[in-house]
Amino acid sequence: MPALILDRLxxxxxxxxxxxxxxxxxxxxxxxxxxxxxxxxxxxxxxMVAGLIAPTSGRILVDDRDITRLPPNRRQVGLVFQSYALFPHMTVFENVAFGLRRQGIAGAALRTRVEQALGSVRLSGLGGRMPRQLSGGQQQRVAVARSIAPRPSILLFDEPLSNLDAVLRDEMQIELKRLQREVGITTLFVTHDQTEAMSMSDRVCVLAGGVVQQFDTPEAIYHRPATGFVAGFIGKPNRLQGRLALGGDGPQAELQGGHRLPVERAEGLAAGDALDVVVRQEDISIQPLEDAAGTGLPGRIALRSFVGARVQYVVALQGGGEIIADTPTNGPQSGLAAGEEVWLGVRPQHVYATRRVGAEAVA
Structure with a gap:
């Protein structure tokens, strides 16, 4: 039985x-x-799931119980805010105990539940501290402990890592995922950061304009995007424009300058359709022009940037336009120089083409 169902919300x-x-x-x-x-x-x-906003229509079910019109305190959900929302005048123990006291839990049972929650987030022994005496990561874990102490059916996170620095954010991604696995609680996590979503989630729901674009595993969303929006949002996209050309070699996207890229999926498209084309930077292989092989595009390196684990190239295409490709720092093509003639290899399965909205086909 699903733990959470959103029905046409x-x-x-x-x-x-x-x-x-x-x-x-x-x-x-x-x-x-x-x-x-x-x-x-x-x-x-x-x-809406938390009960902070009333839906216009649709239903929310938790453990097969309709909670759509219930107040927040009767929904059995825990919410971790972006700002942590800890009470600054209360100790860590009292912050975690707050929801339990509202449930009428007291005495030894209260202390046991608080200690269990703090132990789950690796903060045992810090119950007597004030929030100001904790690091940002520790405060985040206190907020999580406070949310799981009442043993909710669903745990909700509202961009909880956005206030942390990059190193701490990476650490907390691992900590939260480990905690969720250990506790076994159903979790709904909101983020605009695709790295967070892809690395932590069993499944990801991509939204745009209030509409679900795709709901699937991280691997499926990355390798098999269901819409042009998903293809252009996940990864590091190059956005190009062209028209669909049909021939003996199958469908192709004809770009500026007459260059063509094969398109693996062209369902619903007709010859001459104006296209939005997405090719991710990480799906492009770059090599000296004399070593050209397979389908791709010729160009000249306009800019080379070292970005740690990757080397990024801005390539001016023959006939106009630019495209960005990157390669591992320790890869064989990481030493190419600005001004060098290159070949950008692209496989058909990495070319995502959709009909440009509002554009007309040409004969």
Whole structure:
């Protein structure tokens, strides 16, 4: 039985729809991320599940119980805010105990539950400290402990790592994933950071304009994007424009300058259709022009940038336009220089083409 079901959930405001017919089924113990750019509706969905926003229509079910119209304190959900929302005048122990006291738990039972929650987030022995005496990562874990202490059915995270520095954010991604696995609690996690979503989640729901674009495993979303939006949002995309050409070699995207790239999937497209084409930087192989092999594009390196684990090349294409490709720092092509003639190899399965909205086909 799914632990959480969103059934055609909608939130409409005057002149704006924040969430449109969102339907999800989250398994018991599953970690699911709501991913998308600002304004896509992910936080609106989370807040409807938490009871902080009333949906215009649709249903929310937790453990097969309809909670759509219940107040937040009767939903059996825990919420971890972006700002942690710890009480600065309370000790760590009292912060974690707050929700338990509201449930009427006291005495030895209260102390046991608080200590269990602090132990789960590796903060045993710090119950007497004040929040100001903790690091940002420790405060985040206190917020998690406070949320899991009442033993909710669903744990909700509203961009909880956005206030942390890069190193601590990476550490907390591992900590939160480990905690979720150990506790086994069903988790809904909101983020605009695709690295967070892809590395932590069992499945990812990509949203745009309040509409679910794709709900699948991180691997499927990355390798088999269901829409042009997903293809252009996940990874590091190059966005190009062209028209669909059909021939004996199959469908191709004809780009500026007459260069063509093979398109593996062209369902619903016709010859001459104006296309939006996405090719991810990391899916492009770069090599000296004299070593050209396979399908691809000729160009000249305009800029080379060292970015740690990768070397990034901005390549000016013959006939106009630019494209970005990157390669591992320790790879065989990491030493190419600006001005060098190169060949950008692209496989058909890495070319994502969709009909440009509002554009007309040409004969």
């Amino acid at each position: 909608e939130k409409r405001y005057e002149g704006h729809t924040a969430a449109a017919g969102v339907s999800l089924s989250v398994k018991d113990g599953e970690f699911v991320s709501l991913l998308g750019p600002s304004g896509c509706g992910k936080t609106t969905v989370l807040r």
